Amino acid sequence: MHTGSPLLNSGLPMGTNHHTVGHLTVDGCGFACIYDFYTGSLSALYDFDAIVIEHTSHKSSRQLIHRIQSCADNNLFLAPIIVRSDYPLKDEILESICDGRVGSVARLSDFMPTIKAIHQKIREIKISRQSSFEHSTLFDFLAYCYTRSLDPVDPLLDGNSSLAYFYPYISGAMEKTHGSHSIFPILEWAVQEGYLHAQVINATYVCSQCHGGFLSYREVCPSCHSAHLRTEDIVHHFRCAHVAPLSDFKTMQDGEVYLECPKCHHELKHIGVDYDKPSSMHYCQSCNSDFQNYLMKAQCTSCHHDQEVEYLIKKEIQSFSLTDKAAASLRSGHLLGDENQLTPEVEGALPWDLFVQSLQFEQSNRNTREGYVITLAFEDIKSLVRQIGVHNKVKLYTEVIQIVQASQQATDIRSVHNHKIIFSLFKTSKEEAESISQRTVFLINHLLKDNLKVSRNMILTEILPFKEFTLDPHMIHQSE
Ligand SMILES: [Zn+2]
Ligand SMILES: [Zn+2]
Ligand SMILES: [Zn+2]
Structure with a gap:
């Protein structure tokens, strides 16, 4: 074992604190050593083969591991993680998201076979960003399970997650941003498309409004x-x-x-x-x-929705295994199969690459140099998707595209990309373009409020003269 500085009683290299990273090398393997209350930059962990986390509490350790596993940069989410603690962890969730516990740093060499196996598996696959947030989340979940040889992936009862059930990696990755219940549509889709094989092991009832699993039941007067x-x-x-x-x-x-x-x-x-x-x-x-x-009612502790129990939604709780298709997808670097699913096809909208080509063609065409390109974006797409469900996203875009198309001329084009709706208004004056944009926003708001019963969602608009419209690389690659 080699370390740059003497070890503390905890086994961590001296100088390690809440924002610095200690390092040590065991059998040629470089370990980053941090406390579980580490608040420093995650990029400081990129260059290590594995991470040792000094445990002070289950809560801090879980939070730090979720933070690390939410970091896609440099594939940090796949880094082997060993928790250093004097005592067995006795916390199923924590045990499910790390690769082992070590009592003393001197015993880290025991974990070399595990760490090497994970790195070998990482080398077998190609990690890349997918076309949407949901697909990337699924892809990374498959990668996590594959590199850990999790077969099957079992749900764990969890008092901290809003769903009451926890799946390694994906629950932690989704909890903060989308709420842990949003893993269901992703997992259901993965089963439908043959990436996961599911086995029902239990069932539970969840809130009909937010799908939360913590409910307060009581008998009431009818x-x-x-x-x-x-x-x-x-x-x-x-x-x-x-x-x-x-x-x-x-x-x-x-x-x-x-x-x-x-x-x-x-x-x-x-x-x-x-x-x-x-x-x-x-x-x-x-x-x-x-x-x-009497009536039985259940009030949701997350969103406070109070419902009669007959309206609760029954959810099957499943354990999952990766299929051959999942393994092949991981090796190829993208989800295989129905390519339309990767960039969901919205009726009436051009696929993004075709839209870009058409726009560039029109820009070089002298006759259509006048006109505008309008970009519409929902300010809070996450909450919108949460309200309508991931599966209804394409339906929503299809309806929005119909509204857009009604204001356009026959030669105009439109596309949906990265949650934005982009459309052309060739040969149109500025005043006209502005009024079309306003009317379109009005109609979309009407659709959301009256047809989809969605609470207010701001729509951001951008109107650019067509000849000045350049394809901002940020807009193309940003995934959320
Ligand atoms: Zn609820
Ligand atoms: Zn009464
Ligand atoms: Zn009597």
Whole structure:
């Protein structure tokens, strides 16, 4: 073992603190050593073969690992991670997102086979950004499972994730930005397309509004929905067939409570012999109504939506295995198969490369030099997609493209790229272009509000003279 500086009692190289990285070399393998409260730059971890995290709490260790595994640059999300702690971690989630625990730094060499195996697997595949955020997330999840030989990937019950279930890598990567429930459409799509094989291992009910898994259940009055209820057994006296609430039978004599029938005045001694309790009755303490069947309601602890339990959504909880198609996709560097799925085809819109070519062609054409190019972007596309669901995204774009097309002339073109809608208004004056842009935004807002019941979402517009429109490389490559 070689280190640049003496080791602390914890085993970390001296000088390691919340923003510096210690290093040591074991059997030719370079380890970055950091505390789990590390706040320094992630780029400082790029050049190491593996990362040792000094554990101070489960929460900090989990957060730091999620941060590292959310970093696609330099494939940092695949870096082998060993947690240094005196005691076994005894935290399923933490254990599922790291590659092992070491008690003393001197034992790091025990992990060399694991680390080498991960690096060997990383060399077998080609990591690259995919055409959309969802596809990149799936691709990286497949890569993570592949390099860790996770087969199958099992869900873990988790009190910290809004869904109540946790999948290694992907839950951590999605929780902060999209909410952990948004992994479902991605995983469902991956199963449909044959990248993952799923096996149902459990089921749960989730909030119908936000798909959160933490719900507060209670019985309420069917009239006023109050939870302030009183419940009483109904008593049936065999001898005279009288049926009434238990309290009607209760009588006090000499300081003792006994049961006497209010109708025939005989004493009720033995349940099953003298009487039985065929049902119970509920009384609302708020509105005084009585009823035999109460309502069950479940309030979501995430979005506070209060719903009757029949409206909850049943979710199957599955474990996943990578298919051969997934392995082939990882080796080729992109998701294989239906290419249309990679750049979802929106009816009426040109594929992006064709749009770019057409625009460049028109720019070189003297006759169409006048005119404008308009770019529309939803300010908060993440919350919009969260509300309508990933699968409805293409449908939404298709409708937006129809609105756009209605304002255009026959020779105009339009495309959808990186969540932006871009369209031409050739041979159009500035005033006209501005009013078309305003009207289009108005119509899209109308579509969102009235047809899709989506809460307000700002639409950002950009109007550029057609001849000045250049294809900003940032706009082309940025993925969200
Ligand atoms: Zn909810
Ligand atoms: Zn009776
Ligand atoms: Zn009531």
